[in-house]
Amino acid sequence: MICNIEEPGFLNESRVIYGFVGNALDFRLENKVARKELLKYIPAYFNKKDIYIYEVKQVHSNQIVALNKDFNMNDINYYDGLNLAEADGVFTQKPGIMLCVRTADCVPVLFYDRIKRVSGAVHCGWRGIYEDIIINAVNTLTNHFHSNLDDVVIMIGPSICKNCYEVEEGFFNRFRAKNALNQRFFERKINHTKLYFDLKSLLKNELNLSGFKKENVYDLNKCNFEDKNFYSYRRDKTDKRQVSFIMMY
Numbered sequence: 001m002i003c004n005i006e007e008p009g010f011l012n013e014s015r016v017i018y019g020f021v022g023n024a025l026d027f028r029l030e031n032k033v034a035r036k037e038l039l040k041y042i043p044a045y046f047n048k049k050d051i052y053i054y055e056v057k058q059v060h061s062n063q064i065v066a067l068n069k070d071f072n073m074n075d076i077n078y079y080d081g082l083n084l085a086e087a088d089g090v091f092t093q094k095p096g097i098m099l100c101v102r103t104a105d106c107v108p109v110l111f112y113d114r115i116k117r118v119s120g121a122v123h124c125g126w127r128g129i130y131e132d133i134i135i136n137a138v139n140t141l142t143n144h145f146h147s148n149l150d151d152v153v154i155m156i157g158p159s160i161c162k163n164c165y166e167v168e169e170g171f172f173n174r175f176r177a178k179n180a181l182n183q184r185f186f187e188r189k190i191n192h193t194k195l196y197f198d199l200k201s202l203l204k205n206e207l208n209l210s211g212f213k214k215e216n217v218y219d220l221n222k223c224n225f226e227d228k229n230f231y232s233y234r235r236d237k238t239d240k241r242q243v244s245f246i247m248m249y
């Protein structure tokens with residue numbers, strides 16, 4: 001497991017754990033065994049019977065799920081994978097729920113409000129960001145959980161970097177049409193024959209514009225396309241996925 005973001009010391013005292021697991025675990029949705037194996041990454045002093053894994057279906061939407069303190073995991077039959085919410089992010093105030101996000105190029109983004117005690121995990125692909133999933137995440141934090149964004153720490157996990165994410169002209173035009181300023185997240189290389197997209201910088205810009213403090217955003221700075229310890233859909237056309245998780249206790 002990789003968990004070496006240079007982080008503020010208070011996370012150690014905040015009764016929250018998080019991690020980015022590489023290809024040691026294939027977390028694609030139909031792999032039930034991986035869900036049990038994930039608990040191995042939780043320190044032994046936890047009572048693992050009390051830990052629930054929660055995931056959303058991840059449909060490249062902008063939808064966020066909010067789980068209140070009284071949420072009962074027994075209400076959903078998790079392991080059949082059928083009842084998962086059609087969404088791409090989840091936030092909760094309930095300790096003992098391990099929020100998971102599956103990726104293989106897209107950006108896993110973990111949130112933690114250390115004052116209101118809210119954790120969150122969001123799957124940020126280009127489509128979700130284009131359709132303002134960050135704004136929906138902010139609305140969930142502020143309207144539903146009454147978070148002050150200054151108190152929220154964000155961890156960005158393994159994802160494709162700007163040197164590896166080649167895109168087409170139409171893709172570029174789509175983002176430019178939405179906001180002309182988006183052009184700065186694209187770069188032409190090799191005598192202008194290739195176009196590359198900086199998804200993570202766009203994400204960080206959206207986080208900043210939405211009100212999160214720059215100094216509260218931590219980036220693992222790991223490109224899953226370059227590092228073979230991670231799955232990459234673009235590199236290998238694989239359906240395997242790595243998991244990033246966060247849990248309050």
Ligand SMILES: [Zn+2]
Binds near residue numbers: 160162224
């Ligand atoms: Zn890269």
